[in-house]
Amino acid sequence: MANRRCPCVTGLPYAECCGPLHDGATAAATAEQLMRSRYSAFAVGDPDYLLATWHPSTRPPSLELDPGVRWVGLDVLATDGGGLLAADGTVEFTAHRIADGERGAQHEVSRFVREQGAWRYLDAV
Numbered sequence: 001m002a003n004r005r006c007p008c009v010t011g012l013p014y015a016e017c018c019g020p021l022h023d024g025a026t027a028a029a030t031a032e033q034l035m036r037s038r039y040s041a042f043a044v045g046d047p048d049y050l051l052a053t054w055h056p057s058t059r060p061p062s063l064e065l066d067p068g069v070r071w072v073g074l075d076v077l078a079t080d081g082g083g084l085l086a087a088d089g090t091v092e093f094t095a096h097r098i099a100d101g102e103r104g105a106q107h108e109v110s111r112f113v114r115e116q117g118a119w120r121y122l123d124a125v
Contacts, residue, residue, distance in 0.1 A: 007043035008036035009074045014044075022049050027119070031082025031089035031112035034119040036074070039095055043071040055113060055120040069099045088113045090125070 006017035013019075018040035020026045021033075028034035034053060041049040047063040054060075073096035082089020092109045111122040 007040040007071060007074070010036065014040070022046055027117075028053075029084055031086070031119055032076060032079050032091050034112055034121065035091040035093060035110055036076070038121060039071065039074050039093070042095075053119070053121055055115065055122045058121075058123050066099070069097050072096050072098055072103075082112055082119075086114065088122075 004014055006012050006014040006019070008018055010017050018037040021028055021037040022041060022044070028037055038050055038053060041047075041053075042065065045065055045067075047065050051059060051063055075094045075096075076091065077094065078090075078092040080090045082091065089112050090109055091112065093107075095106045095108070097104050097106065108124045110124050112119050113122050114120075
């Protein structure tokens with residue numbers, strides 16, 4: 001996986017993009033970077049990363065990913081706030097998937113907050 005392109009569609013290898021975030025070697029600098037890394041976590045099947053980056057006030061006690069869903073593309077449509085010095089932000093995106101042989105998409109506007117210097121996924125609006 002390390003030499004393959006990152007699922008978040010930046011064009012970078014996974015090992016230079018979301019891999020270090022998933023491994024805990026680095027933290028997301030922006031809300032968009034966290035959203036992309038969370039999408040990649042769905043794509044590579046990493047529920048621990050998803051839970052670790054979920055705000056405690058909205059995080060479920062556990063998370064089981066559906067092995068029948070394959071995430072195959074990401075379109076970031078808009079960002080509002082969420083920059084290097086921001087306290088919060090939103091990212092609008094469409095995530096593309098294949099489940100049971102059929103293509104589908106999930107459109108979402110995700111809200112993120114910075115807590116103790118780290119970005120966390122809060123919820124979707």
